[in-house]
Structures are given as C-alpha cells and as structure tokens.
Amino acid sequence: MVDKSAVGETGEAFGMTVERGKVREFARATKSENPEYLDDAAPVSEPTFLVSSVFWAPPGANRWGKLKLDMRRVLDGGREFVFHGPPPVAGMKLTAQTRVDDIYEKEGKRGGTMTFVVTVQEFRDEAGDLVAEMRSTAIETGKPPTEG
Amino acid sequence: MGVTWDDLAEGTKAEPREFGPLTRTDFVRYQGASGDFNPIHHDEEYAKGAGFPTVFSVGMLQAGILGTYVTDWLGAANVRNFGFQFREQVWPGDTLTCTGEVTKRYDEDGERRVDLELLCTRQTGGTAIKGWATFVVP
Numbered sequence: 001m002v003d004k005s006a007v008g009e010t011g012e013a014f015g016m017t018v019e020r021g022k023v024r025e026f027a028r029a030t031k032s033e034n035p036e037y038l039d040d041a042a043p044v045s046e047p048t049f050l051v052s053s054v055f056w057a058p059p060g061a062n063r064w065g066k067l068k069l070d071m072r073r074v075l076d077g078g079r080e081f082v083f084h085g086p087p088p089v090a091g092m093k094l095t096a097q098t099r100v101d102d103i104y105e106k107e108g109k110r111g112g113t114m115t116f117v118v119t120v121q122e123f124r125d126e127a128g129d130l131v132a133e134m135r136s137t138a139i140e141t142g143k144p145p146t147e148g
Numbered sequence: 149m150g151v152t153w154d155d156l157a158e159g160t161k162a163e164p165r166e167f168g169p170l171t172r173t174d175f176v177r178y179q180g181a182s183g184d185f186n187p188i189h190h191d192e193e194y195a196k197g198a199g200f201p202t203v204f205s206v207g208m209l210q211a212g213i214l215g216t217y218v219t220d221w222l223g224a225a226n227v228r229n230f231g232f233q234f235r236e237q238v239w240p241g242d243t244l245t246c247t248g249e250v251t252k253r254y255d256e257d258g259e260r261r262v263d264l265e266l267l268c269t270r271q272t273g274g275t276a277i278k279g280w281a282t283f284v285v286p
Contacts, residue, residue, distance in 0.1 A: 022181075029181035030212035031167050031174075036224035047215040047230040047281075051208055054183040076207060080231030087227060135231075 002115045002140055003068045006100045012060035013097040016053050016123070018045055020090035026052060042090050047081050050088070050123060050134050053096050063100050067117060069140050077116060077137030084130050094123045094131065101135070112142020151222060153285045156262050160250040162221045167213050168243040170205060175240075178209040205238035210276045214268045217246035222283040228261070232279035236270060243271045248281075260285045 023045045027037035030046055037043050081087075088094060102118040116139055123132040168174075175189045184206055187194040195203045211232050219227055238244065245268070252263035266279035 026181045026212075027216070029174075029178045030209070030216045032216040032220070034216070034220055034224060036219075044225045046212060046224070047219060047227045048208060048212045051182050051184070076234055078231065078233035079208075079211065080229065081227075083228050086225040 002103055002117060003066065004103045006063060006066045007103055009063045009066055009100045011062050011098040012058055013095055014056055014058055014061055016056040016094045016096050018049075018088045018090050018092045018094065022052060023049065023090050044086055045088050045090070047083075047087060048079070050081065050096075050121070050132060051079075053121065053123075053134075056096070061096075062098050063119070067100065069117065069138065073141045075139045075141060077139040079137075080135040082133040082135070084132065088123065088131055092131075093126055096121055096123050098122075108142055114142060115140040151285075153260055156250050156253055156285060158250055158253050162218075162248040164245055164247045165217055165220075166243055166245050167217075169241050170209075170238065170244065172203060172240050175203065175205050175209065178206050178212065182206070182208060182212075184208065202240060204240075205242070207234040207238075207277075210238050210244060210268050211279070213244060214246050214266055214277050214279050217268075218248055218264065218266055218279075218281055218283075221248060222262070222264075222285070226283045226286065227281060228284055229282035230279070231281070232266070232277050235275040235278060238270060238276050242276075244276060245269050245271075 023043050024038055026046050026049050098119055098121045101120045104116050106114050108114040116137055119136050121134040125131050179185055179189060189203055189206050192203060215230055248264050248266045250262050251265050254261055261282055261284055264281045268277035270276050
C-alpha cells in the first residue's frame with residue numbers, strides 16, 4: 001500500500017557538477033557522434049544525461065523508503081526531461097533535489113488497481129534558477145507483473 | 149544544423165536510422181556511464197535466476213539512443229522537453245530503428261517550436277520506446 005501522505009516530501013538536496021568527460025562518456029554510450037557533445041569545449045549534455053546525478057546523490061536524496069512501495073510489483077512508467085533553456089552545459093554546478101510530486105490510482109485492465117507515483121528531480125544553477133527537471137513515474141501494479 | 153523552420157511542416161518525418169545490433173558490451177558501457185548497475189542487465193546467472201533467458205538492455209539506453217537520434221536531427225542545444233515510456237524489452241542482438249515526426253509547429257514565448265512524436269522499434273516491429281519531444285527552432 002503506497003503511503004499517499006508522502007506527496008510533497010523532499011529528499012536531501014545535493015550538488016552535481018556537469019563534467020566534460022562525463023558528457024562525452026554518456027554521449028558515446030548512447031551511440032552519439034555529434035560534435036556538439038564530443039568536440040565543443042563546453043558541450044551541452046544529452047537530453048537524458050541527468051540520470052547520472054545518481055553518482056552525486058547522498059543516501060537521503062530519494063524518498064522511496066517513505067513511499068512504502070512493494071518493489072516486486074513496481075514497473076518503470078517512463079521519464080520526462082524538461083529544460084528551461086538549453087540542457088546543462090559542462091562546467092555548470094547544479095543543485096539537485098527530488099520531491100514526490102503526485103500519487104494517483106487507475107484501474108488496470110488485468111492487474112487490479114494500479115498506483116502511479118510521480119517524482120520530480122529539480123536541477124538549479126548557482127543563481128538558484130530552475131534549469132531542468134526529471135520527472136519519473138513508477139507504477140505499482142495490483143498483482144506482481146508476469147513475463148510477456 | 150541544416151534543418152530550418154521551413155523544413156518542419158506538421159507531418160514532416162525525419163529520416164529513419166538504425167542502431168545496433170546491440171551487444172552486452174553496449175549495455176555494460178551504458179551502465180557505467182549512467183550509474184544504473186542493476187545486475188539483470190549484465191550478470192547472466194542473475195538474469196536467468198530471475199526467470200529471463202539472458203540479460204536484457206537498460207530501458208534508459210534505448211531512450212538515450214532515441215535522444216541521440218532526435219538531437220542529431222534538430223540540435224543538441226534546442227531540446228526543451230523529451231519524454232518516453234518503455235514498452236518491449238530489448239535483447240542482445242537486437243537492431244533498433246528510430247523514427248520521428250513533427251506533430252505541431254507553433255510560436256510560444258517568442259520562440260518557434262515544434263512538438264514531435266518519436267518511436268524506437270525492434271527488428272521484430274515491436275515498439276521498444278514510445279517518445280515525445282519539444283524543440284525550439286532557431
């Protein structure tokens with residue numbers, strides 16, 4: 001049973017520096033040959049690069065423990081990256097913080113009631129301006145997911 | 149970037165592009181880059197123990213490949229929104245095809261923008277990733 005009182009809870013904020021080598025590594029891993037990522041002295045990062053914030057996150061950065069999800073029944077419902085200008089550029093020092101944005105239910109076709117948990121990780125620059133957001137949706141199914 | 153506003157009428161499709169065949173090394177390389185070290189994507193014994201025939205790709209890898217595809221088309225600095233849902237799993241040896249189409253072309257906040265529908269499909273025709281994006285067009 002998902003704890004709906006977790007909506008609005010925030011994880012511990014943490015710093016993340018966007019590094020040129022990491023931008024390049026990530027671009028190569030996602031099969032890019034784009035010189036905008038590989039050759040610019042201060043390259044912009046790939047649109048999904050911010051998942052690598054996990055390398056910077058302290059143990060208290062997320063609120064999954066508080067949510068009481070049954071992880072055996074959880075599916076990844078997708079992601080959305082929102083940029084309030086160009087994506088982060090190498091050299092930027094960002095501050096990241098995750099909050100539980102929404103929890104809602106839908107009736108599933110097969111698995112009973114499905115619970116959707118939306119978390120948003122915000123990324124701000126040194127002036128405190130919002131640069132990017134990573135929205136992640138987790139779905140707790142009514143029954144354990146089966147293969148196929 | 150060669151693509152201009154006049155090239156992006158609603159209904160315009162990007163040239164499809166193939167990626168792969170994907171290897172286990174591709175999965176490992178992505179796991180190292182992204183920081184997602186779930187063993188189900190690289191540890192054969194672990195994957196079989198969980199009931200899968202072998203390891204399978206990280207969903208975020210094919211999402212990232214779709215991101216590579218679309219930013220090659222419309223410019224890395226121009227993306228303002230990129231979202232996706234995961235559909236079928238992707239397996240070693242799969243070849244992925246990325247496609248994109250302009251669904252809306254409009255002005256907002258003094259900028260010219262396009263909304264896109266994106267797909268990453270497997271060689272079977274099955275959908276691996278269903279995506280959407282918004283780009284500014286300088």
